[in-house]
Amino acid sequence: MEFEPKIVSFLCNWCSYTGADLAGTSRMKYASNIRVIRVMCSGRVDPTFVLKSFREGADGVLICGCHPGDCHYHEGNYKCLRRYHFLKKYMAQMGINPDRLKLAWISASEGKEFAHLADEMAETIKSLGPCKVKDEMEIFD
Amino acid sequence: MSQKPKIKLAIYWGAACGGCCVSVLDVHEKLFDVVAAADLVFWPIALDFKYKDVEAMADDYIDVTLYNGAVRNSENEHIAKLLRKKTKILVAYGSCAHMGGIPGLGNFSDRKGIFDRAYQTSESTVNEEKIRPQTETEMAEGTLTLPEFYNDVKTLDQVVDVDYYLPGCPPQTERLVEVFMAIVTGAELPPKGSVVGALEKTLCDECEREKTDEKVIKEFKRPWEIEDDGKTCFLEQGVICMGPATRGGCGARCIKGNAPCRGCYGPSSAATDPGAKMMSAIATMIDSDDPEEIESILDQVVDPAGTFYRFSLPGSIIRKTIG
Numbered sequence: 001m002e003f004e005p006k007i008v009s010f011l012c013n014w015c016s017y018t019g020a021d022l023a024g025t026s027r028m029k030y031a032s033n034i035r036v037i038r039v040m041c042s043g044r045v046d047p048t049f050v051l052k053s054f055r056e057g058a059d060g061v062l063i064c065g066c067h068p069g070d071c072h073y074h075e076g077n078y079k080c081l082r083r084y085h086f087l088k089k090y091m092a093q094m095g096i097n098p099d100r101l102k103l104a105w106i107s108a109s110e111g112k113e114f115a116h117l118a119d120e121m122a123e124t125i126k127s128l129g130p131c132k133v134k135d136e137m138e139i140f141d
Numbered sequence: 142m143s144q145k146p147k148i149k150l151a152i153y154w155g156a157a158c159g160g161c162c163v164s165v166l167d168v169h170e171k172l173f174d175v176v177a178a179a180d181l182v183f184w185p186i187a188l189d190f191k192y193k194d195v196e197a198m199a200d201d202y203i204d205v206t207l208y209n210g211a212v213r214n215s216e217n218e219h220i221a222k223l224l225r226k227k228t229k230i231l232v233a234y235g236s237c238a239h240m241g242g243i244p245g246l247g248n249f250s251d252r253k254g255i256f257d258r259a260y261q262t263s264e265s266t267v268n269e270e271k272i273r274p275q276t277e278t279e280m281a282e283g284t285l286t287l288p289e290f291y292n293d294v295k296t297l298d299q300v301v302d303v304d305y306y307l308p309g310c311p312p313q314t315e316r317l318v319e320v321f322m323a324i325v326t327g328a329e330l331p332p333k334g335s336v337v338g339a340l341e342k343t344l345c346d347e348c349e350r351e352k353t354d355e356k357v358i359k360e361f362k363r364p365w366e367i368e369d370d371g372k373t374c375f376l377e378q379g380v381i382c383m384g385p386a387t388r389g390g391c392g393a394r395c396i397k398g399n400a401p402c403r404g405c406y407g408p409s410s411a412a413t414d415p416g417a418k419m420m421s422a423i424a425t426m427i428d429s430d431d432p433e434e435i436e437s438i439l440d441q442v443v444d445p446a447g448t449f450y451r452f453s454l455p456g457s458i459i460r461k462t463i464g
Contacts, residue, residue: 047417051458082424085439093446095463141292
């Protein structure tokens with residue numbers, strides 16, 4: 001059976017979730033590997049959420065927020081961007097491929113872009129294979 | 142006071158440096174209060190009791206055990222399990238038992254990596270026969286044994302059930318005396334699993350350095366690169382200080398000695414993962430919205446994993462590197 005990755009996606013309430021919703025209401029097809037969690041802002045995505053996702057079995061994590069300058073709370077997406085860079089660096093140190101984490105900007109009108117992004121992310125993670133974090137963390141030897 | 146039956150106290154070190162045991166000795170003249178209220182029944186660093194003496198004790202014979210040190214090998218694990226059986230209240234004492242501590246940094250490698258470095262590739266080693274420690278060695282006199290060195294370092298609660306955690310590297314001696322006296326006097330104890338002898342909030346909450354609301358960092362600096370005025374928040378001077386992600390209660394000892402916090406008290410009650418919290422806090426302060434500039438500022442933090450998880454790697458969400 002082909003590997004079907006689990007991708008946890010944190011979408012901001014104001015732009016990206018609405019964008020994903022538009023993809024749905026427009027009946028666009030995209031990879032069903034995406035599991036959406038709505039957050040009020042991409043700035044709400046604590047690095048703990050990302051690490052916990054991997055620890056509990058996610059193969060990839062996708063964070064989407066408003067385009068730079070468009071944040072409903074002025075600068076939440078910038079904070080997310082800085083955390084994202086930190087996380088990537090940390091993941092590389094811990095032996096987790098940084099490509100398993102992606103940050104993208106999706107506006108409320110970009111349903112098509114979201115569908116495309118979801119497909120692209122699913123492809124990336126499929127090519128990387130299953131994430132070993134959950135299994136490895138459960139081995140105490 | 143002498144009429145009351147004395148409590149039985151045991152202190153043990155697993156993978157530790159000995160500093161925690163010294164912190165117990167640092168009670169100085171209060172030691173008289175301690176021995177007036179407690180009999181020390183097991184303490185390898187100071188008293189000549191053997192493992193077989195502990196094995197001979199009835200279950201729950203010991204009232205309180207302070208276990209310091211992480212679990213690195215089979216001996217650490219064996220004694221942790223033995224003491225758990227013989228003890229009513231088991232306290233994970235110090236950073237290593239609490240979250241892995243400095244020995245926990247071994248989880249950036251594994252047994253093979255550590256053995257290769259220590260017994261082969263280190264600059265001062267000559268080992269042409271490629272000898273490695275063995276758990277059993279046959280000699281003319283009989284079989285010699287060594288504890289098994291595990292592949293990864295574990296916190297005490299990853300091996301046995303722990304009642305309380307008393308963090309610090311080492312814990313503040315005053316806090317130990319307070320906790321000890323609370324147990325002796327029969328004060329109401331906090332719920333099982335609590336972190337005792339520390340605050341709920343972060344170190345920043347008790348730090349006396351001057352802080353402004355608008356912390357901004359344009360450049361990270363090593364402590365020697367700044368001329369510290371002794372008053373301003375370290376982070377505002379560009380020096381990484383673990384204060385925002387670390388539990389208070391240490392009395393800001395390092396800060397008062399003009400050194401930034403390194404995080405030995407572990408995360409505050411509101412956080413589970415100190416490093417994730419620290420990444421979150423620092424990212425908020427970086428004064429740039431440009432992806433490339435952000436990356437170049439963050440590149441100045443050479444070793445985020447080692448810096449943010451210095452005392453807590455085995456107890457954090459990603460507790461070792463993925464092979």
